[in-house]
Amino acid sequence: xxxxxxxxxxxxxxxxxxxxxxxxxxxxxxxxxxxxxxxxxxxxxxxxxxxxxxxxxxxxxxxxxxxxxxxxxxxxxxxxxxxxxxxxxxxxxxxxxxxxxxxxxxxxxxxxxxxxxxxxxxxxxxxxxxxxxxxxxxxxxxxxxxxxxxxxxxxxxxxxxxxxxxxxxxxxxxxxxxxxxxxxxxxxxxxxxxxxxxxxxxxxxxxxxxxxxxxxxx
Amino acid sequence: xxxxxxxxxxxxxxxxxxxxxxxxxxxxxxxxxxxxxxxxxxxxxxxxxxxxxxxxxxxxxxxxxxxxxxxxxxxxxxxxxxxxxxxxxxxxxxxxxxxxxxxxxxxxxxxxxxxxxxxxxxxxxxxxxxxxxxxxxxxxxxxxxxxxxxxxxxxxxxxxxxxxxxxxxxxxxxxxxxxxxxxxxxxxxxxxxxxxxxxxxxxxxxxxxxxxxxxxxxxxxxxxxxxxxxxxxxxxxxxxxxxxxxxxxxxxxxxxxxxxxxxxxxxxxxxxxxxxxxxxxxxxxxxxxxxxxxxxxxxxxxxxxxxxxxxxxxxxxxxxxxxxxxxxxxxxxxxxxxxxxxxxxxxxxxxxxxxxxxxxxxxxxxxxxxxxxxxxxxxxxxxxxxxxxxxxxxxxxxxxxxxxxxxxxxxxxxxxxxxxxxxxxxxxxxxxxxxxxxxxxxxxxxxxxxxxxxxxxxxxxxxxxxxxxxxxxxxxxxxxxxxxxxxxxxxxxxxxxxxxxxxxxxxxxxxxxxxxxxxxxxxxxxxx
Numbered sequence: 001x002x003x004x005x006x007x008x009x010x011x012x013x014x015x016x017x018x019x020x021x022x023x024x025x026x027x028x029x030x031x032x033x034x035x036x037x038x039x040x041x042x043x044x045x046x047x048x049x050x051x052x053x054x055x056x057x058x059x060x061x062x063x064x065x066x067x068x069x070x071x072x073x074x075x076x077x078x079x080x081x082x083x084x085x086x087x088x089x090x091x092x093x094x095x096x097x098x099x100x101x102x103x104x105x106x107x108x109x110x111x112x113x114x115x116x117x118x119x120x121x122x123x124x125x126x127x128x129x130x131x132x133x134x135x136x137x138x139x140x141x142x143x144x145x146x147x148x149x150x151x152x153x154x155x156x157x158x159x160x161x162x163x164x165x166x167x168x169x170x171x172x173x174x175x176x177x178x179x180x181x182x183x184x185x186x187x188x189x190x191x192x193x194x195x196x197x198x199x200x201x202x203x204x205x206x207x208x209x210x211x212x213x214x215x216x217x218x
Numbered sequence: 219x220x221x222x223x224x225x226x227x228x229x230x231x232x233x234x235x236x237x238x239x240x241x242x243x244x245x246x247x248x249x250x251x252x253x254x255x256x257x258x259x260x261x262x263x264x265x266x267x268x269x270x271x272x273x274x275x276x277x278x279x280x281x282x283x284x285x286x287x288x289x290x291x292x293x294x295x296x297x298x299x300x301x302x303x304x305x306x307x308x309x310x311x312x313x314x315x316x317x318x319x320x321x322x323x324x325x326x327x328x329x330x331x332x333x334x335x336x337x338x339x340x341x342x343x344x345x346x347x348x349x350x351x352x353x354x355x356x357x358x359x360x361x362x363x364x365x366x367x368x369x370x371x372x373x374x375x376x377x378x379x380x381x382x383x384x385x386x387x388x389x390x391x392x393x394x395x396x397x398x399x400x401x402x403x404x405x406x407x408x409x410x411x412x413x414x415x416x417x418x419x420x421x422x423x424x425x426x427x428x429x430x431x432x433x434x435x436x437x438x439x440x441x442x443x444x445x446x447x448x449x450x451x452x453x454x455x456x457x458x459x460x461x462x463x464x465x466x467x468x469x470x471x472x473x474x475x476x477x478x479x480x481x482x483x484x485x486x487x488x489x490x491x492x493x494x495x496x497x498x499x500x501x502x503x504x505x506x507x508x509x510x511x512x513x514x515x516x517x518x519x520x521x522x523x524x525x526x527x528x529x530x531x532x533x534x535x536x537x538x539x540x541x542x543x544x545x546x547x548x549x550x551x552x553x554x555x556x557x558x559x560x561x562x563x564x565x566x567x568x569x570x571x572x573x574x575x576x577x578x579x580x581x582x583x584x585x586x587x588x589x590x591x592x593x594x595x596x597x598x599x600x601x602x603x604x605x606x607x608x609x610x611x612x613x614x615x616x617x618x619x620x621x622x623x624x625x626x627x628x629x630x631x632x633x634x635x636x637x638x639x640x641x642x643x644x645x646x647x648x649x650x651x652x653x654x655x656x657x658x659x660x661x662x663x664x665x666x667x668x669x670x671x672x673x674x675x676x677x678x679x680x681x682x683x684x685x686x687x688x689x690x691x692x693x694x695x696x697x698x699x700x701x702x703x704x705x706x707x708x709x710x711x712x713x714x715x716x717x718x719x720x721x722x723x724x725x726x727x728x729x730x731x732x733x734x735x736x737x738x739x740x741x742x743x744x745x746x
Contacts, residue, residue, distance in 0.1 A: 020281075052734070055734040056729070059737050086469075091456075097450055106432050112294070126503050126504075129311060148737060179620060
């Protein structure tokens with residue numbers, strides 16, 4: 001059974017983005033274990049100010065606005081364009097079959113050329129989108145991801161009640177060091193990505209995987 | 219069709235069943251019983267694996283046999299389906315895949331409910347997801363029944379019924395025992411088999427014509443009995459204006475419905491990151507695009523090599539065009555190669571049906587357990603996976619029952635209907651939640667019901683249900699809506715209802731939760 005190859009981590013360590021992006025599993029071992037996400041659980045349904053403030057701050061930051069602008073400026077006009085192109089094709093085919101049956105070259109008529117052009121434009125736009133996302137969005141979005149998660153971690157640590165403050169201090173201070181500058185400098189750095197992959201495996205092996213604060217949201 | 223080739227077909231069918239059951243038992247041995255494992259297969263599939271699985275989920279027997287058959291009978295009009303099914307993936311890639319991966323966990327409702335009051339939104343999305351899934355499931359089951367009956371030669375009623383029951387029982391076993399991991403590997407195996415089968419036949423067709431596509435097309439036009447008209451639109455969807463509007467409605471539903479299909483959305487959760495989700499969609503666009511190009515060659519090849527008359531004689535809907543083509547390509551009914559190729563193609567089609575129904579059953583059981591049960595029950599999310607396994611059995615039994623009742627309905631119509639409901643009820647709420655700052659809870663609930671209810675009411679009032687000789691209830695006539703597909707009306711209504719609900723809403727949108735959804739969807743911060 002050739003397909004029974006276990007989808008193990010080994011197949012994917014050659015993808016530096018894979019483990020770099022998939023944080024949130026291993027990262028949370030930096031959070032204090034004692035009172036896990038109690039604030040979110042108890043106040044379920046109510047806005048938690050500190051938590052909300054993190055996301056509002058990120059949303060208003062210039063870097064995030066840039067990511068959002070780049071995403072929307074590509075996605076919205078191009079979606080409108082291909083939907084119009086597709087609907088024009090369908091409507092012409094049903095309303096004006098005479099126009100579509102005009103010969104172009106040999107057995108090829110307008111309809112055949114238009115149909116094949118739909119295939120071609122789909123492949124072309126897929127390529128363009130992936131290229132745009134890779135070159136214009138991925139790096140910025142990744143940096144924002146680490147920043148946001150660091151901020152959320154700091155907030156969570158700051159909200160620990162006084163009696164556990166001693167144990168909470170250490171991770172709260174270590175978090176930005178671990179996650180901050182070094183990580184942002186080069187998200188593709190090989191050594192770190194290996195260690196992250198290892199940590200990730202560990203956290204998955206322990207049955208209830210540590211969760212991010214968001215875990216309790218939906 | 220000789221007894222020998224029926225034996226071979228049955229042996230290959232049994233092999234498909236054995237392999238899929240082996241995958242299921244392998245996958246269920248390593249289960250941990252966590253929701254992550256059951257709904258998302260552990261989230262560690264690679265983009266390529268997931269791309270094949272998405273292609274496997276999407277390329278149903280309706281595509282392989284149905285579209286080629288429609289092309290073999292009506293020529294160009296069948297190509298319109300292929301184009302719609304493919305272009306739909308751009309909507310998924312651009313607007314849905316990465317954002318949904320970043321802010322959801324298991325279902326569509328996760329994405330929407332995150333910034334709304336959870337209960338009403340989750341119940342609404344859960345209901346619409348289950349409705350869409352069950353419709354699609356019934357379509358596939360009915361297709362399975364008639365397909366197997368045709369392929370095995372015995373078109374009797376009891377053979378169909380037992381096929382529906384057998385397929386239903388198998389899919390219940392796959393899903394409730396193997397969860398997403400088994401389902402995904404079954405999809406991957408099926409996608410490889412299907413693409414391999416289609417590629418083999420395409421190459422054989424091209425070899426017959428010496429690689430000359432021009433002569434393939436002109437021979438097809440000649441032998442179809444329609445001449446040049448065969449290569450232009452209008453043979454099937456020409457004529458009356460209601461037919462033409464119906465096709466535009468179907469085209470709209472096809473292109474917008476894919477992004478609202480629950481079993482497609484749940485596939486993005488099986489990869490670790492949004493970037494992996496993007497790459498899996500790219501894989502699937504490549505695979506699906508190539509596959510639909512091959513179905514076009516196969517359809518015209520069937521028309522050219524068999525002639526329109528022979529195809530229509532075997533099955534008036536054209537569903538047997540590809541199996542007949544394989545018999546011809548292998549050397550004809552009397553040869554050794556012909557029946558072997560025929561049996562292989564039949565087994566591939568059977569594997570296709572099994573895989574697709576498993577994917578849909580899993581998605582609907584996730585909606586029942588994760589959205590409906592978790593919202594309605596006081597126990598919350600505890601024991602959710604157990605509920606999901608039971609829900610898979612329940613959904614399966616319901617689909618078997620409906621599949622037996624709906625045996626006389628046209629399969630293509632049922633698929634088009636499922637897409638129309640997905641586009642009307644699921645897509646507006648999803649796009650609004652991801653892109654509209656002011657979207658509120660009331661808007662979300664209205665968007666779902668505002669698409670779902672009109673879609674279903676319009677179908678009940680359409681000529682499919684009453685008033686015609688081919689209708690479900692031919693003796694009565696309350697068909698006031700002239701179109702068979704409700705997409706043209708219901709999809710705009712879904713968007714309109716979402717907008718109306720939002721602007722009439724007394725509570726404003728929650729700014730902080732919108733910020734969270736937006737930041738998470740675009741950056742992946744805190745994604746599970």
